[in-house]
Amino acid sequence: MNKKWQIYETSEEEINEIAEKNQINKLLATILVNRGITKEKDIKLFLEPTRKDFHDPFLITDMKKAVERIIKAIEKQEKVTIYGDYDVDGITSITVLKSFLKDRGLEVSTYIPNRLNEGYGLNKEAVKKIFDTGCQLMITVDCGISAIDEIAYSNSLGIETIVTDHHEPGNELPDAFAVIDNKRKDSQYPFRELAGVGVVFKLIQAIGTALGCKEEEYLKYLDIVCVGTISDIVPLVDENRVIAKLGLLLIRQTKNIGLRSIIQSSGYSKIDSTSISFGIAPRINACGRMGKAEEALELLLSQDIQQVNKLTEQLNEHNRIRQETEKSIFENAMQKIEQEGLDKNNAIIVGGENWHHGVIRNSVFKNYRIIFQAKHFIKL
Numbered sequence: 001m002n003k004k005w006q007i008y009e010t011s012e013e014e015i016n017e018i019a020e021k022n023q024i025n026k027l028l029a030t031i032l033v034n035r036g037i038t039k040e041k042d043i044k045l046f047l048e049p050t051r052k053d054f055h056d057p058f059l060i061t062d063m064k065k066a067v068e069r070i071i072k073a074i075e076k077q078e079k080v081t082i083y084g085d086y087d088v089d090g091i092t093s094i095t096v097l098k099s100f101l102k103d104r105g106l107e108v109s110t111y112i113p114n115r116l117n118e119g120y121g122l123n124k125e126a127v128k129k130i131f132d133t134g135c136q137l138m139i140t141v142d143c144g145i146s147a148i149d150e151i152a153y154s155n156s157l158g159i160e161t162i163v164t165d166h167h168e169p170g171n172e173l174p175d176a177f178a179v180i181d182n183k184r185k186d187s188q189y190p191f192r193e194l195a196g197v198g199v200v201f202k203l204i205q206a207i208g209t210a211l212g213c214k215e216e217e218y219l220k221y222l223d224i225v226c227v228g229t230i231s232d233i234v235p236l237v238d239e240n241r242v243i244a245k246l247g248l249l250l251i252r253q254t255k256n257i258g259l260r261s262i263i264q265s266s267g268y269s270k271i272d273s274t275s276i277s278f279g280i281a282p283r284i285n286a287c288g289r290m291g292k293a294e295e296a297l298e299l300l301l302s303q304d305i306q307q308v309n310k311l312t313e314q315l316n317e318h319n320r321i322r323q324e325t326e327k328s329i330f331e332n333a334m335q336k337i338e339q340e341g342l343d344k345n346n347a348i349i350v351g352g353e354n355w356h357h358g359v360i361r362n363s364v365f366k367n368y369r370i371i372f373q374a375k376h377f378i379k380l
Contacts, residue, residue, distance in 0.1 A: 018032060057206035058206055059189050060182060062179050080101070089142050090293075091284055109133060112297065121146065121147055124150055127159070131154075144174065145165040145181050146174075148174050150174075155175060165180070168183050222246050223256060223259060224259065229244060244273065248271060252271045259300060262315060263279065284315070290322060296315060
């Protein structure tokens with residue numbers, strides 16, 4: 001395969017000026033210029049983000065409606081359910097919103113679909129279960145933007161729904177009470193790349209502002225928000241950069257005993273994006289992959305050190321089993337390829353009837369490009 005190198009044409013004078021003015025080395029100044037970060041305010045935001053760099057949450061479409069509805073639920077002590085995803089972004093989103101609302105005096109229920117039996121997002125059977133609990137308000141986190149039929153069904157049962165999501169919407173938005181997603185076509189918000197937990201952070205920031213809370217009442221969750229943001233591999237620019245910078249500082253002194261326990265068990269001594277991506281995220285994700293997402297949520301919500309220690313051991317065990325299962329599937333796929341005499345330089349789709357649906361994933365190994373897709377076997 002032929003490759004063409006494209007070299008940035010940069011101004012040496014501009015690089016030297018930025019390096020000297022901001023007291024940074026020339027390499028970092030070159031990176032800034034190559035990324036188009038040359039204005040003073042943009043350089044400052046990139047290098048030294050602060051809490052003052054968050055945008056006004058009420059600039060987000062439907063935010064005011066959502067905040068007013070949630071405050072009503074707090075005041076009337078309504079039955080509220082948070083419906084989330086089973087990955088790190090979803091688990092941290094539920095943790096942040098549930099914890100914040102609990103601090104406001106509202107105990108809420110949570111629902112996480114089982115990855116193996118229910119799959120991603122809302123489903124009508126789950127909505128019916130939530131209705132049977134007497135739920136009056138359902139808040140989705142990290143999902144819901146494509147749940148047109150499911151939210152219509154929720155409406156028919158008398159449940160009002162607030163959608164918070166960060167995925168691309170389709171041509172039609174769900175008929176929810178409020179739809180908070182910065183990727184809406186009518187969005188005027190200055191930043192669209194928040195993770196699901198970042199959207200939840202903007203929601204609690206808006207609720208806190210409306211209730212006259214001190215900044216610390218929502219900023220204290222930035223450790224958890226940071227974990228979800230980095231794990232979801234969103235670009236660390238603008239508000240995501242603020243979340244990552246402040247969140248990493250907070251993680252080093254976190255009061256969340258579950259988060260502290262999983263960090264210690266991961267074996268990483270330095271708290272940075274690497275320890276989150278390769279130490280924390282795989283352990284939380286393993287729970288969802290193995291159909292045990294509730295255990296990861298319990299870990300981050302627990303105030304009982306004995307329960308935390310037990311759950312940490314379970315997360316580590318799920319991760320070990322996930323790794324072994326993944327390795328076994330990969331080796332089995334390679335055997336199939338060898339047996340069929342397929343050209344290993346091609347893209348190949350390999351499937352197995354008994355492969356664990358929560359573990360199969362895109363994988364690239366050496367010169368082999370293999371996509372694991374259950375119940376299909378196709379050579380492209």
